[in-house]
Structures are given as C-alpha cells and as structure tokens.
Amino acid sequence: MDNAFYYWQLMRLRSSGQSQIQVKLEVQTWLQERFPTALLDPDYPDSQLQRELWDCWQNQEQDGDLAQLSLRCFVSHQIHQSCLNLVQRYGDRYGLSLQELLAVVLDDEGRRSPVYRPLSLEILESYDPDKSALRTWTRQLTHNHPGLNCVLLDKGIYRASDWAILNDTNAEQLERILQDYHLCSNHEITQALSLLQQYQQVYRRDRLLQRRLGQQGRCQTPTQEQLQQMNPTVSSGVVLKQLKHLASQLREYRVHVRSGNPRLYQPRDEQELETLVGQQPGNWGAIEDESERFLQAYRQALKDTLAGAIAQVLKTNLDKLRRRQNGRERAYLEGLHLSQCQGLSMTEIAPKIGLNSQVQVTRLLNLKRLRLEVRHLLIAKLYQRLTQEALNYIPIERLHAIDQTLETLLTELVDDMMAESAAQTQSAKSCQQISRFNAALCRAICPLRQGFE
Secondary structure: OOOHHHHOEEEEEOOOOOEEEEEOHHHHHHHHHHOHHHHHOOOOOHHHHHHHHHHHHHOOOOOHHHHHHHHHHHHHHHHHHHHHHHHHHHHHHHOOOHHHHHHHHOOOOOOOOOOOOOHHHHHHHOOOOOOOOHHHHHHHHHHOOHHHHHHHHHOOOOOOOHHHHHHOOOHHHHHHHHHHHOOOOHHHHHHHHHHHHHHHHHHHHHHHHHHHOOOOOOOOOOOHHHHHHHOOOOOHHHHHHHHHHHHHHHHHHHHHHHHOOOOOOOOOOOOHHHHHHOOOHHHHHHHHHHHHHHHHHHHHHHHHHHHHHHHHHHHHHHHHHHHHOOOOHHHHHHHHHHHHHOOOOHHHHHHHOOOOOHHHHHHHHOHHHHHHHHHHHHHHHHHHHHHHHHOOOOOHHHHHHOHHHHHHHHHHHHHHHHHHHHHHHHHOOOOOOOOHHHHHHHHHHHHHHHOOO
C-alpha cells in the first residue's frame, strides 16, 4: 500500500491558517500491529482496509476509536486534496486561495474523542461502504459543503448546473428576477416564461419517468428530441441556446443575491460540473430531491406564517378600534384595501372613507407600524417552523452550527419583503405587480371586509 501513511497522518490547520501534517503515533502503532499485511503489501486495496477499519469502529470493538481516528486521518487528506483541486481550477481566475477553503472544512483536531463533530466524522457517519468509495464520498460531501459553497459564492462561483437552476425556478420567481434585476421588457419576460414552461413540461416529465424506472442522476443536457418537443417551430440548437441564456440570467441573480458579488461564473465545458461533484448519480439525485422538498416546504411555511402573522395583527388592530368605539373599523379595512390592493394614494382614499386629509388616512392605517408588527411575528414563527423542518434534512448539530446564519437570512428576507411593500405603497400605482406582502394582506382583508357588508 503506497499511501499507508494516510491512515496515521492527519492533515490539520495551524493557528496561522496553514495546513500541516500531524503524525498520530498511537494510530500508527496500532495499525502496524493489527494490519501488518495491509501496510506492507503494495497491492493491498484501500477499500479492503477501509472496510475493516469501518467494521471495527461500527462494531464498537475495543480499539474502535483508533479505527475511527485512522479513517479520519485518511478523510482529512481527501478533504485537503478536494480543496486543492478547486483552487487549481479557480484560483487564478477568481482569486481563490487554499487557506480560505481549508478554514471552512479542515476542522479535525485529531482527538480520539472529539469535543465537537468535525467534517471528517460527519463524512464517516454518513458513509456506506456498500454504496461508494470513501475517497469519492469525501470529495462529494466536501464539494457540497454549505460553508465552502458560501466561500465560492463570495468569489462569484455558483456551481449548480443550468438544468438544475431551471428546474428549481418557478414562473413567479422568473418574472420577478427578469423584471426587477435584469430590467427586461414585458415581451422578453413573456417569452422567457413561455420557454421555462415548455422546458419544465418536457424535462420534468421525462425526469420523473426516469426515476420511476430507477434511473437517477444529475440533470443532464436535454436531448435533441426533448428540445424539439419544447419548441418544434425552431431548431434544437436555438432552443438550447435560449435555455442556456435564461439559466445564465438566473445564475447571475443567484450569485448576486447569495453573495452580494455580481460576478458571473461560466462553466468551461459541459463536463466540468460532473467532474467537480463526482460521479455519484444516486447520491446527487437524492441531494437534489431533498433540496427540492425543502424548498417546497420553505415556500409553504412562508405562505402560512405570513398569512397567520397578518391575520393576528389585523385582529389586534380591529379590536383596538372597537374598544375606542369610534366606528373606524370599517374605514380602516376599506383604507387598507384601497391602499394595498387598489394602489390608491392616501389623498385619493381620504374622501372614500369619510376622512378629510391624507394625514388622517396615514394615521389611521399606520402602515409602518403594521409592517413592523407583522415582521416581528413572522420572523419568529418562520424561524421556528423552518428549524423544525430542517431537522428532516440535516443533523441537529449542523442545525445548531447554522442557527445564527439561518436567522440572519430569514431576517434579511422578511426585511426585503417589507421594503418591497413599502416601495409599492409609496409609488401608489395600481397597474404594477403586487408585492408578496401586499398580496397576502389583500387575501386577509377580503373576508374581513365582507363581514361588514
């Protein structure tokens, strides 16, 4: 075995941020006593030694912790190599350094009983020797590590394939992105929505059929037949070019939103992403499925919690108006409807609800306070629901690690939604697209207004 030292030498980070090799003598001595043939035989397969170490650890044998540490040593070298490969590919082009990546994923201090769960242990706990090689499994989990992806995004690198991006985008998102971010014309937006619908009808149908037949894997480039089905009036080459252009617009937006860096990463060729994430079709398909399921759960959670928060705040405000016995409940609901659903200005609303001036309407509706109260309830409820949902996809230790990040992201999302609503109210144009918050508010107001009729 040429690389036997991988099993007792740990790659770890020094305080300076540089990587170093730490020899685990107790592991080396134990291996030489327990597996002398494996270490001396140059043809002894890695997979066999890994299986024996894994069995020793999983069966909780006397030296199971040494077997686990030996495997963590091996995994640490693979993590280091995976980061090195990324830097060799993107370092010069995007200013990516090895230290930036290692700081995120090379976190094993080499203790027999670690006080926290390093990535190397996380990889081993999810590893199944009957399904993949440990080297491949490590490369895949390292390349898909959330923290590492954040570093890549900061550099303008978003590694999802064009077809995964198009699968994961709905019509509402596409319309908003093209309209607000790319400033496309209505004609361009209509064309893009039609193209996305045609793509998803054909591609998702065939992908679902493939999965029913047990064929899983990464999203591949659409075939000539699929492209023709998407739009039989033009050549398949033109359809492919249109789809790639649409995906590039969505990719650019995602890089901008997730990193604040508008630089766009373009894959060098069709096989590049496959090379990056490895050839684990089943595993990648499962990861993609989980992502899709979580996104669906997230969208539903946002819709439900937003509706619940608005209903609670409206009820509180109406109760306050009733206690004052000034008969303003109906005027309040009508004013909200005219402002948030019809897009009328405060000046236009005043005579319609029996008030004399814009100032009186502004005080009655107090939209700023309404949004703040909804925001306060929404962030708390959405955070609670999503953390419960996330436990179906990630271990509780990982959830604790990203706890602050999740709360920050949700806060930013809700603040953006409130800012969008405020901007729409300020412009007071009835013809524009209604914001998500205003749409939810209108749905809540409608039955309440009917109660006064």
